[in-house]
Amino acid sequence: MPLSNIWVVAEPSNGSFTTTSLELLCQARTYGATVSAVTWGEDVASLAAQAGEYGGAATLYNVGALGGALPGVPVASAIAALVASVGAPDAILIPTSYDGRDIAGRLSARLDRPVLTNVSGLSDQSGLVTEHPVFGGSQTVRAHFTGEGPGIIVVRAKSFAAEPAGGSPAAVVAAAPGDLGSTGGATIATSHVEERVGPKLEEAAVVVSGGRGLGEADKYALIEETAKLLKGAAGASRAIVDAGWVPYSHQVGQTGKTVKPTVYIACGISGATQHMVGMKGSKNIVAINKDPDAPIFQIADLGIVGDVHKVLPALIEALKARG
Numbered sequence: 001m002p003l004s005n006i007w008v009v010a011e012p013s014n015g016s017f018t019t020t021s022l023e024l025l026c027q028a029r030t031y032g033a034t035v036s037a038v039t040w041g042e043d044v045a046s047l048a049a050q051a052g053e054y055g056g057a058a059t060l061y062n063v064g065a066l067g068g069a070l071p072g073v074p075v076a077s078a079i080a081a082l083v084a085s086v087g088a089p090d091a092i093l094i095p096t097s098y099d100g101r102d103i104a105g106r107l108s109a110r111l112d113r114p115v116l117t118n119v120s121g122l123s124d125q126s127g128l129v130t131e132h133p134v135f136g137g138s139q140t141v142r143a144h145f146t147g148e149g150p151g152i153i154v155v156r157a158k159s160f161a162a163e164p165a166g167g168s169p170a171a172v173v174a175a176a177p178g179d180l181g182s183t184g185g186a187t188i189a190t191s192h193v194e195e196r197v198g199p200k201l202e203e204a205a206v207v208v209s210g211g212r213g214l215g216e217a218d219k220y221a222l223i224e225e226t227a228k229l230l231k232g233a234a235g236a237s238r239a240i241v242d243a244g245w246v247p248y249s250h251q252v253g254q255t256g257k258t259v260k261p262t263v264y265i266a267c268g269i270s271g272a273t274q275h276m277v278g279m280k281g282s283k284n285i286v287a288i289n290k291d292p293d294a295p296i297f298q299i300a301d302l303g304i305v306g307d308v309h310k311v312l313p314a315l316i317e318a319l320k321a322r323g
């Protein structure tokens, strides 16, 4: 059966949709099906414009202000109520994020439908076929839904491009949550926003990442300085996150962030498959490693066999001299 109807859960963030939400809206419109978006918040006028511009969405369902509640319970409840009132779409696309995964799990229970997670690709083969990287990204598994009801699909960041393709603003339709049950009483007590200088790791055009080859936590300052001079973001391998040198939010890889910058500079990183799966889509990969046989060189466009403690200070000096 051709796809006729796709819903995208589009997460709001400071008056805009998150980048992964925009990626899903763009991808949804490529199938020629009717696209609708589901979001939440008090003022969604600018979001309605984005839903049209990126997804060609005619309708933006708004769950409304959540009053300090976590989105998972009310949004899943509102989507389940929508399915009951307007009918089920072929698929519900949800970004991989804390809230997205929460919504997906709760929706699965409410609709009694399974969820396909960690999706990195989608194709229309008379129904959506999902792609999932396994074994550290070395193999891809394909899956599709059977049976009646919508496919709940949770998609990784950077799986698709987000380009506005034009379209009128979506019509905003209120989508009130139904019964929230006992979990509806949970509210956000406090939240912590991590301080960040420069662009977000997932959105930076240049990413400079450090690994265990830096030798000690203090040397991560070399990574941060290089990233700053290149107007990029600083990333890390899991080894140094696990060692407590940098926060988890810096981690690139299978269990961290997926990045696709124009330039990725890996410094003292061996190139384990679990790291590479998160950065191999970068346009240009530069690797600095003292071991000429390090696996990272297999995917590097430019390999520098050398000591990071010599190469990075020289690079920093050259960048400073360039002004």
Ligand SMILES: Cc1cc2nc3c(=O)[nH]c(=O)nc-3n(C[C@H](O)[C@H](O)[C@H](O)COP(=O)(O)OP(=O)(O)OC[C@H]3O[C@@H](n4cnc5c(N)ncnc54)[C@H](O)[C@@H]3O)c2cc1C
Pocket (backbone or CB within 6 Å): 210, 211, 212, 213, 214, 236, 237, 238, 239, 240, 251, 252, 253, 254, 255, 256, 257, 267, 268, 269, 270, 271, 272, 273, 274, 275, 278, 288, 289, 290, 291, 294, 306, 307, 308, 309
């Ligand atoms: C389920 C699972 C999930 C995982 N998820 C992730 C993930 O999301 N992200 C991730 O990164 N890893 C992940 N890992 C861990 C991964 O397997 C590797 O252990 C990790 O990526 C190694 O980090 P590293 O390259 O910094 O360290 P190492 O592998 O120890 O490499 C250090 C490198 O630095 C080089 N070096 C040493 N000294 C210098 C010097 N002075 N100058 C230049 N080079 C030097 C060495 O030659 C070596 O190549 C995961 C593992 C598992 C099992």
